[in-house]
Amino acid sequence: MNWDEEHSTIIAGLDLGTTKVCVVVAEQTAERPLRVIGMGQHPSEGIQRGAIVDAEKTVYAIGEAIRQAELRAGVEIDSVYAGISGEYIAGLNSTGMVAVGSEGGWIGAQDRARVLSAAGVVKVPFDCEVLHVLPQEFVVNGQRGILDPVGMYGVRLEASVHVVTSSVAAVRNICHSILRAGVDVRSVVLGPLASSYAVLSEDEQQMGVCLIDIGGGTTDVVVFVGKGLRHSGIIGLGGQNATNDIGVGLRTTRTEAEQVKCTVASNEAVAYIVGARMEEILALARKEVYSALPNVELGAGIVLTGGGAQTAGVVALAERVFGLPVRLGVPVGLVGGEELASPPYATALGLLLYGAEQQQEKNQKGAQVLVEEPFDSVLGRVKKWLQP
Ligand SMILES: Nc1ncnc2c1ncn2[C@@H]1O[C@H](COP(=O)(O)OP(=O)(O)OP(=O)(O)O)[C@@H](O)[C@H]1O
Numbered sequence: 001m002n003w004d005e006e007h008s009t010i011i012a013g014l015d016l017g018t019t020k021v022c023v024v025v026a027e028q029t030a031e032r033p034l035r036v037i038g039m040g041q042h043p044s045e046g047i048q049r050g051a052i053v054d055a056e057k058t059v060y061a062i063g064e065a066i067r068q069a070e071l072r073a074g075v076e077i078d079s080v081y082a083g084i085s086g087e088y089i090a091g092l093n094s095t096g097m098v099a100v101g102s103e104g105g106w107i108g109a110q111d112r113a114r115v116l117s118a119a120g121v122v123k124v125p126f127d128c129e130v131l132h133v134l135p136q137e138f139v140v141n142g143q144r145g146i147l148d149p150v151g152m153y154g155v156r157l158e159a160s161v162h163v164v165t166s167s168v169a170a171v172r173n174i175c176h177s178i179l180r181a182g183v184d185v186r187s188v189v190l191g192p193l194a195s196s197y198a199v200l201s202e203d204e205q206q207m208g209v210c211l212i213d214i215g216g217g218t219t220d221v222v223v224f225v226g227k228g229l230r231h232s233g234i235i236g237l238g239g240q241n242a243t244n245d246i247g248v249g250l251r252t253t254r255t256e257a258e259q260v261k262c263t264v265a266s267n268e269a270v271a272y273i274v275g276a277r278m279e280e281i282l283a284l285a286r287k288e289v290y291s292a293l294p295n296v297e298l299g300a301g302i303v304l305t306g307g308g309a310q311t312a313g314v315v316a317l318a319e320r321v322f323g324l325p326v327r328l329g330v331p332v333g334l335v336g337g338e339e340l341a342s343p344p345y346a347t348a349l350g351l352l353l354y355g356a357e358q359q360q361e362k363n364q365k366g367a368q369v370l371v372e373e374p375f376d377s378v379l380g381r382v383k384k385w386l387q388p
């Protein structure tokens, strides 16, 4: 992120997908909202189901996407928010409690950070690390449902959080490839969390909603209730499986199968093959949601995004599988880059909105002059203690 004379901030998002590496760049000023000024993308041949299987090809694809984006935006990208997802990601819910330490019992930003650190202390396998600790709700002196406790009075502060963990090796490989392509990693972000910033409304997150991002190699499922993330799960199937099915069923090459799938959806045999695979993916997504949260009420239904959400008839199919209202999630909330307002770009554009929020929080924290250790380093140490 760099500041020019007009105090505009450059934010870049890099979505490391199974079918494409996509880089988007936006500019933000104090007066104007986030404006997309460039994008670049390259087919990702070195990534399978969200994990790097060929580092050289991945570095090349990232480098190409970055160069394209820089050229179009006319700015240099020095760091990115990287969106990742794969079967190496896991999510779990946790709680924590602290005694309010601030003067007079008024809860301060330090107390909030302390209780989140406490809630984020979960036992992770030795080869995994914590990626996110996302607040669901705070409880002050037994009063539930508080979204931000700062400024409230209390002696006992509790937090419920959703903790996202990831394999250390997978994240290290991804970060190393991005660094080798010539840019820094500001933060590694769970892909469907980023997508949620671009396609879900606050009302939906309040009422209860399940976002399903059907990508090429994985289908990512996240559930929000009462504005908090309650569940995240990754299914190792996506649009590429439907393409492979067509290839086998109709004895065509992958390229032909892909073309047939996306353009000739009216062909009965193709529609049948694709429909069967999509139904399987949606049924697995349903199982993912209800086995984790058996009594969850999804008042706002289901939102489908990712390239696979463009499959003809998939909204009606999902309505049947879930018995709930379903809509297509198209990215919103950004100015410019209108050609990107389609489901495959939800993660990349969401990364910009996520990045802008992080930046704003950091600026606010800077103003409050926090004296404590950064949250991440506390977590890092605690994790080391917990390792067997
Ligand atoms: N019109 C369409 N009909 C059917 N499938 C489509 C259509 N458009 C795109 N797809 C499918 O969407 C998939 C790619 O989606 P997306 O770009 O979201 O994936 P990705 O982010 O690269 O992968 P992942 O999220 O799994 O890592 C491909 O399998 C592609 O065939």
Ligand SMILES: [Mg+2]
Binding pocket: 017, 018, 191, 213, 215, 216, 306, 347
């Ligand atoms: Mg994706």
